[in-house]
Amino acid sequence: MIHFEQPVPSYDLTVSKGSPDYILGKLNDDKTESDWWSALGGAKALHEVFDRTECLIIIALPSPYLRMIAPFLSELPESTCKRIRIVGGRDARGLRPILESARLPYDDRLDGPQSFLRGTKSDFASRALRHFAEVVLSKAPLETAETHAKQVELALAAWRPPVTKVGVRVSDTDLKSVLREHWYRAGGRTTKLLRLLRDEMNIACEQKRFARLAAEVREERTLS
Structure with missing residues (x-):
């Protein structure tokens, strides 16, 4: 287990398809993300933590x-499984029914x-986690997954989903x-850059495309 203050080497591997650093694009044979993760x-490690x-x-986690x-x-x-709560991962497959029931109903609201x-889709899971910890778990730490799900739904009941804006391409x-x-203004933080593009400049940019271009700009700045 890694302590939150422990420095770790930088890496560029991901299990998100479409990225140039997609791990399965670098492996031979008919391997899955789970095979790679287990081999590491x-x-x-998770068994030991649990x-x-x-x-x-x-x-x-994202899906x-x-x-x-x-x-x-x-x-x-x-x-x-009864002690598990899942936030994020709205498009995950392969979970047992008992774990599907542990999924909390966070959505576009x-x-x-x-x-x-x-925020952005990439940080949806961490934002949902914060909401659950601050709004629900702090008041009802010992409730069942079913009760926690009902309390999340109650907390979001009056919230509306965002209105989709058509940005400039x-x-x-x-x-x-x-x-x-705008690199310095955002401190080089891609999440903030994406928010600037979408919210302030009304520029349309699919997230994977944005990640690729931001990585190219970051590399330019490293080499300059």
């Missing part, structure tokens, strides 16, 4: 990463006008120029 010792505690376990650990989760005993935790070249211009 991920399943063993076995050390009797407390509630909250899993906050590709939740699918990656789904085979591991399917091996857990029912007593452990988290990005609507009433939300105090708006620009070329890769123009978009990279905008990123360079």
Whole structure:
């Protein structure tokens, strides 16, 4: 287990399709994300973490990463599954029914006008986790998954989903120029840059495309 203050080497691997650093694009044979993760010792490490505690376990992951650990989760005993709550991973598959019932009903309302935790799709799971911890878990730490799900739904009941805006489309070249211009303002943080593009400049940019162009601009700045 890695402490939050422990420095780790930088890396560029992901299980999100469409990225140039997609791990399965770098492996031979018919391997899956779960195979790669298990080969790194991920399943063993999680078993050790889960076995050390009797407390509630909250899993906050986007869909590709939740699918990656789904085979591991399917091996857990029912007593452990009852201690799990899942946020994020709205398009995950392969979970046991008991774990599907542990999924909390966070959806696009988290990005609507009433939300105090708006953000990007890439940080949806962490924002949902914060909401659950601050609004629900702090008041009802010992409730069942069913009760927690009802309390989340109650907390979001008056929230509306965001209104989709049609942004202006620009070329890769123009978009990279905008990123360079606002790089210092955003402190080089891609999440903030994406919010500037969408909210202030009304520029349409699919998230994977944005990640690719931002990585290119970051590399330019590293080499300059």
